[in-house]
Amino acid sequence: MAAESGKIDPMHQFEVTPLGGGFNLGGHEVVFTNSALWMVVAAITLGLFMWGGMRRQLVPGRWQAAVEGFTGFISSMMMANIGTEGRRYTPYVFSLFMFILFCNLLGMLPLGVLGLHPFTVTSHIAITGVLALISFAIVLVVGFWRHGLHFFSLFVPHGTPLPMIPIIAPIEFVSFMVRPFSLGLRLFVAMTAGHVLLKVLSGFVINGFNAETLWLGSIVSVLSFTLMIGISALELLVAGIQAYVFALLTSLYINDAVNLH
């Protein structure tokens, strides 16, 4: 349908295109892409946002209060889930949360109006998967470094009856090993689905106004546009929630590694 009516391909927004600056790294060609560009944009925006909160006043201004709201949100979450030792992992979880949040939100910007094509970095499983693997690697390293082989007691929940251990342990092991996939997949799917939905609806808006029976097409367009407004708001919510869920689950997994069960 998309091909025959006005070349609107909802998957086109996820295309990675090279922007130049290629070099060879261990046999792989590394190119600066639009994906990399939006990562850098997110990093710079995040840096500017944080820099605005660095005035370190006793009575914070609006901007400083906003930045301290974010840092306080993450540090209180780490405190609640891990305890005082959670402070050591706050820099990582905070970086993760803010990077995902800014990538999600920047991908939502209506820059298409200006002819630019925003790219949602977090709609790629390669990106979210690597972030999930980093979190998982931290859990493994911290777990084995702090508890040694005792870390395997994670697979036997406290109070399990002895005959149940052969059944419970494999289940716990599988659920543990699935964590990086579910963590990466959740963010990737939520971002992709939302953006596809928005693109499909915007296709309806355009094709409706171009339809042969204009009155019918216009009704479809107006309805689709109304729906798009609501879904855009929902996507803004999802952008925040998915970043929060990623950070929350990472903190819970680190808690497993630090405190076992």
Add this chain to the structure above:
Amino acid sequence: MPQIAQLTADNWYLASQLFWLLVVFAGIYVVIGRGMLPKIEATVDARDRKVADDLAAAKAAHAAADALEENYRQQGDASRAAAQKAVAEAKDKAAKDAEKRLAKVDAELGEKLSAAETDVAAARKSAMAEIESVAAEAASDLVAKLSGAKVAAGDAKAAVKAVLHG
């Protein structure tokens, strides 16, 4: 689907994705996570500590004010009690003084009264004696006039005395 397609081996941009992700995320972690975040957290901690300190100072000042007020109240009570005691003592003393003076005046008056009484008694005695002699004279005169007999002064006196004193 480009997201799945890049995971296949012959895709050109998987290496670029991973390289730039690691570079950018490492940069964010080092600059923002390790550099900026601790400073912001230190600011927040310093503020929390200052608020807690100020609250503690306010509480201490409140307690000091309470103690001061209690002290003041006790001092007031003590001085009021002292004042009441002094008033009572002064009253007591004044009453005793008045009593003493009254007793003295009483005694003086009593003395004066008894002196006056003795004076009166003496005056009465002398008056009596005079009356006796006058009565005796008058009796002897009367007797002489009526009977012509002369009565001795001693006899007249005795007779008058007998009549006067029964």
